[in-house]
Structures are given as C-alpha cells and as structure tokens.
Amino acid sequence: MDARLNLHTNPVFGKIFKHFNAVGTVIADSPLPAATQELVKIRASQINGCGFCLDMHTKDA
Template sequence: MEKRININQVEPQAYKAMYALEGYLAKIDIPKTLKELIKIRASQINNCAYCIDMHTNDAIKGGETNQRIFLASAWKEATKFFTEEEQTVLAMTEEITLIYQHGLSKDTYQKAAELFTETQIAQIIMVIATINAWNRIAVSTHQEIE
C-alpha cells in the first residue's frame, strides 16, 4: 500500500478530539466485551484490517472467545452464540454503519428500547459512531497493521 498522511502528526488536535471520545467511551456502562463486539463488527463491514486486528486482540485479552469473534460476521446465522442483547447491538451496529441503506430501523430501535435504558442506547450509538470514524480514518490513510 502507498504511504499516506498520518493525521495524528498533521492534525494532532483532530486526534485529541477522537481520544476524548475514547476517554468518554472507557467510562460508560456498556460492558467492554460488548464494545469490542461493536468495534469488530463495524470494522468488518468497513473492511478496516487495522481496526479488526486491534479489536479482535483487545477482545481476546478481555476474555472473548475465538469462536464468537469468528462468528461475528455471521451472527444472524449463529444466534445461539450471542445473547439477545448482543444480537440487538449487532443489528444496531450494522444498520448504523450501513446508514445509507435505511438507517436504524424502527424494529431494531424498539427492541433496543426493550433491552436497554435510553442512556445505554445513547452510549451504544456513540460506540458505533466512534468506531466508524476510526475506520474511515484508518482506511483512507492506509494505516498499517503493526
């Protein structure tokens, strides 16, 4: 891959803002395993190898199983491996990541409202939005896996 700009070097204030979001996300009520599942699934959809590598490693360090990580992209066919809450969050991740298709559907939002508080829904959406921003940064700058 061709070498491209390093936004952190060129525009450090932009990264500072992104790191502030990460600081917020580190303190929210959503379990780390669920946050990593969101990050893995969004990164798969966005074909962000850098983020897939990072977040699968983080998930494994946090106790996630290889099998669930391998099945994340096929979660709709592997529902016995994911809780109802996880399935709902994975659906939210796909619909928000692929927002141009139809956005967060009424059915998925209603299911989320049954399972999560408004605060948790807001936090889940922020995790999804943030990883999508990181994916776009990494893919557009050809960030390499270390």
C-alpha cells in the same frame, strides 16, 4: 486501491487522534460491559475502514 492515510506525515492526524481518544474515553466510561465495548470499537473500525484498528480491537475482544 486508495492510498492510506500516512499518520506520521499528515498534520491533521493530531486532531483526528484527539477525537479518537475522546470517543475511547466515552466508551470506557459507559456502563456497557467490557465485551460490548470491544464490539463497539470493532464496529467503528469496520465503518471507518481501518484495517489496523479492526485487527487491534479484534485481538482485544
């Protein structure tokens, strides 16, 4: 099993988080219905292999 990214100790996290927020803004500002926006976030989480994000967006959907 691969080690997970520790967000609190990784100096790159700030840059990554900045881009995640930018993507979230693009999705939120899009004309897609809210349910479709959540499905996009779920799929992105699946592609990125982030269980935390997948769980969060699945609950939001």
